Amino acid sequence: MNDSTAVSTLNDDQSSPVVAGQPQVRRLRDHVIEIISDSGEGAQKCGQSFASIAAKMGHGIWTVEIIPAEIEPPARSIEGASGNRIRVGSFEVANGGDEADLVVAFNEQVLLGRVRTGALKPGCIILLENKWRHHQDLAIVAAYTSTYDKLVADGYRVYEIPMEQVCLQHTSTPQRGKNMFVLGMLNRLYHQDLELAREQVAFTFRSKSADVVDRNIKLLQAGYDWVGENLDLRFEIPSAKREQAQIVVSGNTSLALGIMASGMEICAMYPITPATSASHYLSEVFENVGGLVHQAEDEIAACGFAIGASYAGKCSVTITSGPGMALKQELIGLAAMAEIPLVIVNVQRGGPSTGLPTKVEQGDLLQAIFGTHGDAPRVVLAAATIEECFYLPITARKIAEAFNLPVVLLTDANLATAQQPFARPRLRKDWFAAPVDQSAIPEGEAPYDWDHTTGLHRRFTPGQPGGMHTLTGLAHDRKSRVAYDPATNEEGLRHRSLKLAAFQKTLTVPEVCGDANGDLLVVGWGSTKGVIEEAVEQVRAEGQAVACLHLTYLQPMASGIGDIMKRYQQVMTVEMNWGDRVDDELIDSENRRYSSLAWLLRARYLVDVDCWTEVQGQPLKPRSVARVIRNKLTKE
């Protein structure tokens, strides 16, 4: 986001230019569009296709899946909304934005569900299937008309559209075909390229017969034409010129691609939402690049399996989410103690316990860093974007192997299913790990010859003549012999800890986004980056001196963060994990439980870091974060 004043003018109704004799065309900087239906009615396919076309036209996009909690919720139910939210912009869109500007709904009940969760902007445009108005079941008619009347009374701009009725001219199963009709509608509404849409439809149905492709292209055309004849709404979002090829994938697919590109060859897992879809894709293709996915009997076994594979060869990975992460902790301690490289990916969801299994939260930072017994140093890093979901597994493997320790990579449910294009990576040979070292160990070398300064040692792998030793989770000396004497135990702890310092020396000072000094610094980590940056830009555009800092490395943290914080009057983290609210009666400075990153920053830098958090299972919205920043600036 560079110029946010432009956003408000461009998105402001009054200033929209009217083209004489033509439908009014509103030029927009960005728009948030939702397409929702009962599950199985194809709203997701429609949304994904619309987003792909937008990406091809050079728009920035961010898409979010709308998934009901149940696999097959009853039809026309308030909790049953299934579909997609797409934010389209003339810039690199880095988050899902605020509430929706336009919603296409296949029935009024799923729409009502979205209204109740606060997903719609006041005055939002609604394109609503109207077949329910003429339904033979009078209860349905009543539900439809009362909802319609209420929405209109509440100021929503509702357009009733005879979707299935029009589709009937082209298909005998309009319920299954109307998603492509809607795609055609949106194509016209947003001035998209119809030819690209035809290609997209052909691609979507590539495995189907020519008849099916044909019928869907007709439906697409019908939607396009219907808008031309009946609706006087038009939007135009200027597209950015882009030189490079991009890939459009969800965070979990990106993660899976990153794992394959990292040279790791074994991924052991146990199914858990929202991590599973990464394993689904990996299971499908990993063997093509010489790897495999092992579905173990539980998370503990998955972690043990990955550790065994790492020990005998190259670094392996285990993917999970919060509850599974908790189960793996004892073995993560073993990997730290015995100094075995291991990558653990935690796609965070709401907790504790089973919590909000399909929704986003950043509740696992402290368990990632401290979650096992004893002192078990590991590196923890967090992906902030879909692109980082690709690159960070490569980094994680490198760190794990260079320093012989566990590396935790945090992503979350928001990144897992969201899609955002990024430049197609150029694969590098050195990402693919070198072959397993099987050379003989020179006489006199010990399996834990810790370097006194860095704590590093050369790992011996089975198969290496002369390297025989028994690796153990018990306290051990340089020869890996069990040792209970006080000095040896401290020697091990010291060297394992030193490795984090050695690694920390390789990190560069993170960059601040916004004013170099000023009234407020907002610090964040993980998937909130795009939202926080956009919010900070909004407030800066109002003349305030604020900035944000986003941390990729949470353990250890780079040097220089303390100095950065000193340049601002106030520092506050914005996170999606629980922090006590100061206006709660019992909460004071003696008992307030801060959010995770705030704890860490306060402890290390002795700075009075405040925190603002939201844990509603939804991605943060730029507008709410901007409001929080304004409040913080006026309060003090």
Added chain:
Amino acid sequence: MFDPIEVLSPSVSDLDDEAYSLDDFEGVDSRWCHRCGNNAILTAVQKLCAEEQLAPEKTVFVSGIGCSSRLPHYMGTYGFHALHGRALPVAEGIKIRRPDLHVFVTTGDGDCCSIGAGHWLHAIRYNMNMTVLLHDNQIYGLTKKQVSPTSPRGLVSNTSPHGAHLEPLNPLAATLGMSNISFVAHAVDWVPSVLCDIIKQAFHHRGLAFVCIMQRCPNYLPDHFEEYIKDPERMVLLTHAQGLQVEDAVAKRFKHREEHDPRDIDRARELANNRERVPLGILYRNPDVLCYEDVRAGVEHLSVSDKISALEREFDKFTVQPPS
């Protein structure tokens, strides 16, 4: 799938003139109690390694936590002394990555049948090529005499001062009840020649060979196995042309002997379930059972450029070209 070794290490046949001796398989000195049954098991595996001329660098002993799980430290091979109950998943990870390594697992009755019980059942089903030795002393040794799932009913321990409440879990019957089993045997530490023979056959079996060994714990359960040692009614020796063949001198020590075809699963289950007269020998063997690593190792070794082209093809699926 993987190319396990890209640097050749000398194979046994190159080493005729410097063949491995028993000493090569000795690690640090054993700290087990005097007369502990684990010593016999250690000797048996060291003997196996020497007889089979296993390259020490190609051999890995994996264990959990317990007295019995100390065994890897006493070997001159590679060893992985993991966590309580977690030896099997670690061993599976090693084997999938490195089918070229000889993998052994040593585990206690608490380690295998209690905290690691889930892994145990699944390991049987994965049937990866490894030898699993269950040191069944029917007590928790390392943590000083607590009741174990295999402790007989009534056994007095520090956590069952009035006697164990339940009937014991029977590791042989449990294993034989699993699917995809391929090798199940029962041995005792006090008949070392039979122990050695069984371990040898277990090692040569392709698949997961599960050997349950009655192991004496002189410290906490001094006379616990005496009835089996003294009373000829309590054991039956299983022999067969396709199973164990025992020298007459040894066989004569057993009043009850049975010709048991190790392919006969029904009889194997009957023998396993007879707590009055426990079997000694190979209860079940089926060399044709599917091994997990075989069905998962379908992909040929790929060069880095092959991998890169395969990955590029994946990227193609998701690529959006810039607007023209």
